[in-house]
Amino acid sequence: MADDASDSGSEFGDLIDQLIAERAQGLGVDNQSDISVSTVHTADLSDFDSEVEIDSSESDAEVDSDAEWVDIIEDFEKEPFESEFGPTMPLGLDAKPVEYFLQLFPETLFQKIKEETERYAHQQGAATFTTSVAEIKAYLGMLFLMGVVQLPSYRHYWSKNPVLRQHSIASVMPRNRYELLTKYFHLNDSTKNPARNFPGHDKLHKVRPVLDNAKKKFPRHYKPHKNVAVDEAMIKFKGRCSFLQYIPSKPCKWGIKAWAIADSESFYLVDFNIYTGKDVNCVNNVPLGTRVVCDLVKPLYKKFHHVYFDNFFTSVQLLEALLRKKTYACGTVRLNRRGLPVGIKTCKLKNSGEMKKMQKGKLMAVTWCEKKRQVSVLSTANSVGNIQLTRHGKRGQPDVTYPKPTAIQMYTDNYNGVDKSDQLRSYYGIANKAKKWWKYLFWFMADVSLINAYILHVEAPGGPRPKPMSHLDFHLAVATGLINGFSSRKRTSEISVQPPVIKKPVNHEPSKITTKRGVRNCVVCASGPDRTSSGHKVQTSWECVRCQVALCREKSCFAKFHNYQN
Incomplete structure (x- = not known):
């Protein structure tokens, strides 16, 4: 990866320039506008998957481009994926769970948080406030434990009611100390960030140290398998934030959007970018979805990875551009995309198993019907063949067998890498509440670091493990490892091992x-x-x-x- 990373920036620039040139010639994809919460509308949402009406007034350029598409489908030989994959960290099977976590969330980051928390406390007038790296670790360990045992309020963890009180949390520090640490908890010095609308202003300055650490550590310690997925992840939040997003088709409708690329087999989240709204310095005429995919995939160029994404990103020009960088791709596609053949756009299928395929060089477009629902896919990564599906008949009817394109089946198997990572994060994720958006981003990064550490543990060199730890056991082991016996409570004097010798009482025989x-x-x-x-x-x-x-x-x-x- 290091060899290809050196010139990845120039390759990315060349790719963008090429896309701009294609768009200028009339071959570009539809403009995908950046969406902010202030201008959100259901007709413009990036993930709004309602059926789109096809404009019958096709331009001459689109009609002429259809001549390049043919109905004769021929498979082509794909280069094999031969790159190394899996963990690249030095830890072996005998390492403790907390050691895997500290590879992604290192001691230097805890030291940075300790310094910034003390700095912020002093800025707020608490001149005597001090903390330590051990206490910051214990604080994060408590947050992980609270994600496993969720109560209506954080105060209940210190409740006098034995049913609610959690000794594993209450014994670490008093509630007053926890509240004080939460009040002054900080990640970066806000005084060093220029004011809004001034040059150099960073919208993510408050969490920049954590984000930079994750973007550096995540790809360094793991190389993805052949199949990877690009998608968006929503960080739940419904407060004041200049780049808040609203997507009604998502389970988490309000929140902060993160573009991410994840391994489709292990669900390791390799890289991400936080979406902060429309970039005024963005490359002209290059759609948002195209820029997102190219930016996340560029470290994987020339390794013959197979990239999967949904219809927000997919376009003819994007797949052809990735193919030129020796990267195969597959994704569902909206039928109003420019460059698609008219035969695919106008094809109406009604019966399960019906399909139509067209090919343009090494790019295949296929539309297929199942249960009166039509699905369309663009692919350079998959075979042009079909598989046979068998569905059980209803009410005593015989089983039904019909074909399904291999490209659609492979997309179904590999598109959900980011979704699976989100699913793992949701099981025991930090569930605290706060008014500040940046705290939710910090909790998101801590949870993702823990999930990635668990994947590193499962796939550690020397494996596979005969009996790997469950996700819950690993989560608890990391939490207790971070606490590591820390307690800021005042300790009573230790009792001697030998009981004191008291003289024999008088008249007691x-x-x-x-x-x-x-x-x-x-x-x-x-x-x-x-x-x-x-x-x-x-x-x-x-x-x-x-x-x-x-x-x-x-x-x-x-x-x-x-x-x-x-």
């Missing part, structure tokens, strides 16, 4: 019980777990003359009751 039965239940044994072999309480024939209580003499119950040692 053991004597035989003089009652008719001659035995009674020992009060010390009865207060503890000691019982006879038959399960009855232990009885003794001795008692204290002054206290008049039955006490075993042979088992030292007499000495324990009077708090002295012979």
Whole structure:
């Protein structure tokens, strides 16, 4: 990766220049506008997958371009993927879970957070406030534990109600200290960020150290498999933020959008970019989806990876540009994209298994119908053949078998790498609430680092592991490893291992019980777990003359009751 990364910037620039030239010649894709929450509209949403009406008034340029597409489908030989993949970190199978996490979230980052938290506290007038790297680690470990055991309010973790109180969290620090640390928690010095609308202003300045660390560490410690997926991830937030996004088709409708590329087999999130709204310095006439894919995929050029993405990104020009960089691609496509053949755009299919394929060089366009739903795909990555699907018949009807294009099946199997990473993050993600948007971004990066660390643990060199830890066990192990026995509570003086020797009390002597039965239940044994072999309480024939209580003499119950040692 290092060899190709040196000239990736120039290659990316060449690719963008080429796309601009193509668009200027009338071959560009439809303009995909950057969407901000202030201008959001359901007709303009990036992921709004409603059926699009096809404009019947096709331009002459589009009609002429259709001559390049043919109905004769011929497969072509694809270069094999031979690059190394998997973890590149030095840790082996015997490393602790927290060590994997610290490879992605290093000590230097904790030191940076410690310094900035103290700086911010001093700026706010708390001149005596101090913290430590150990306390910042313990604080993050507590947040991870809170993600596993979620309660209505963070105060309940310190509740006096034993049902709500969580000793693993409450024993780390008092609630007042936790609130104070949360109040002053900071990642970067805000005074060094120029004001808005001034040169050099960074919208992500508050989380820049964490973002830069992740973008550096994630691809360094893992090389993806052949199949990767590009998609968007939503960071749930519904507060004040200049680049807040609203996407009604997503489960998380309001939030901060992150473009991401993930491994389709392990779900390791390799790289990401936070979307902060329309870039005034962006390359003219190059659609947003094209820029996103090219920026995330450029470190993988010339390695014959197979990239999968949805219809927001897919265009004829993007797939051809990636193919020139020796990168195969596949994605669903909207039928109103420029450059698609008219035969695909106007094809109407009704029965399951019906399809139409057309080819332009090494680029294939296919539309296929299943249960009256038509799906269209552009691909340079897959075979032109078909597979056979068998669906069970309803109400005693015989099974139905019909063909399905290989390209659509491969897309179904590999497009959801980012979604799977999001799914893993949602299981035990940090669920705290805050008014500041940057804290949600920090929690997102901490959760993704933990998920990626778990994947590194599962695929560690020397594996596969015979019995890998479950996701939950790994999560708990990292949390407890970060806490590492830390406690800011005032400790009571330690009790000596040997009990103090107290002089024998005066006038307290053991004597035989003089009652008719001659035995009674020992009060010390009865207060503890000691019982006879038959399960009855232990009885003794001795008692204290002054206290008049039955006490075993042979088992030292007499000495324990009077708090002295012979």
